[in-house]
Amino acid sequence: MSAALRASGVELSFGATPALRGADLTIATGEIVAVMGPSGSGKSTLLHCLAGILVPDAGQILVDGQRIDTLSETRRSELRRDRFGFVFQFGQLVPELTAAENVALPLLLGGVRRKPALQQAREWFDRLGLEGLHGRRSGELSGGQAQRVALARALVGGPQVLFADEPTGALDSITGEQVMELLVSLARDRGTTVVLVTHEARVAAYADREVIVRDGRVTSFDTQEAAA
Numbered sequence: 001m002s003a004a005l006r007a008s009g010v011e012l013s014f015g016a017t018p019a020l021r022g023a024d025l026t027i028a029t030g031e032i033v034a035v036m037g038p039s040g041s042g043k044s045t046l047l048h049c050l051a052g053i054l055v056p057d058a059g060q061i062l063v064d065g066q067r068i069d070t071l072s073e074t075r076r077s078e079l080r081r082d083r084f085g086f087v088f089q090f091g092q093l094v095p096e097l098t099a100a101e102n103v104a105l106p107l108l109l110g111g112v113r114r115k116p117a118l119q120q121a122r123e124w125f126d127r128l129g130l131e132g133l134h135g136r137r138s139g140e141l142s143g144g145q146a147q148r149v150a151l152a153r154a155l156v157g158g159p160q161v162l163f164a165d166e167p168t169g170a171l172d173s174i175t176g177e178q179v180m181e182l183l184v185s186l187a188r189d190r191g192t193t194v195v196l197v198t199h200e201a202r203v204a205a206y207a208d209r210e211v212i213v214r215d216g217r218v219t220s221f222d223t224q225e226a227a228a
Ligand SMILES: Nc1ncnc2c1ncn2[C@@H]1O[C@H](COP(=O)(O)OP(=O)(O)OP(=O)(O)O)[C@@H](O)[C@H]1O
Pocket: 014, 017, 018, 019, 037, 038, 039, 040, 041, 042, 043, 044, 045, 046
């Protein structure tokens, strides 16, 4: 399998605070990786570097073998729009838009016309058990429903990589598991690579591999080896 993503010797500080101190991580195409580790260890910063949101002070980020840390902000933003999907813990839906408009947003930003974009968005509602909720605004959805809408929005453009930062953090455990099951099955069906930051072992258990970030570095281990 080819590497979809690679971080190599990544260092990044926020002022005097080092967040990453030589992080190395390689993720294969179609792999689902859970990034775990103590609070403040650098998990979100690593995800943001892999996704081209933050640029490291040193080291390299490669997407499909191409460096992205040397690209301009405009090129990185195009790359994020065209090839990546994002799911976060809270506040990701635009409250003024309906659920269907929220899902259609990446298509509209990518130049798809309104009618086909909304039609494509609506197909996701049945797939995600959200029948009849197209017209609701985010304030009229439960936490689990809103997170499924956010998942649809992240996947509607057919991203190569889905980045999820604490995607179940605001949900109760049953709803969180339902969202993870959907995330994993949709990613598997499409061969999408998934990078998932989580504190919860129960959520990480859905991944193919867990890696631990500690003091700004990555320690990988195979769960089967660890259990042996
Ligand atoms: N925008 C920022 N400005 C200043 N310092 C920051 C910023 N973002 C992160 N940091 C610091 O960088 C370090 C790593 O933060 P990061 O958010 O990557 O950790 P994390 O492992 O994701 O933490 P958590 O599990 O608590 O979300 C921490 O010391 C944090 O305080």
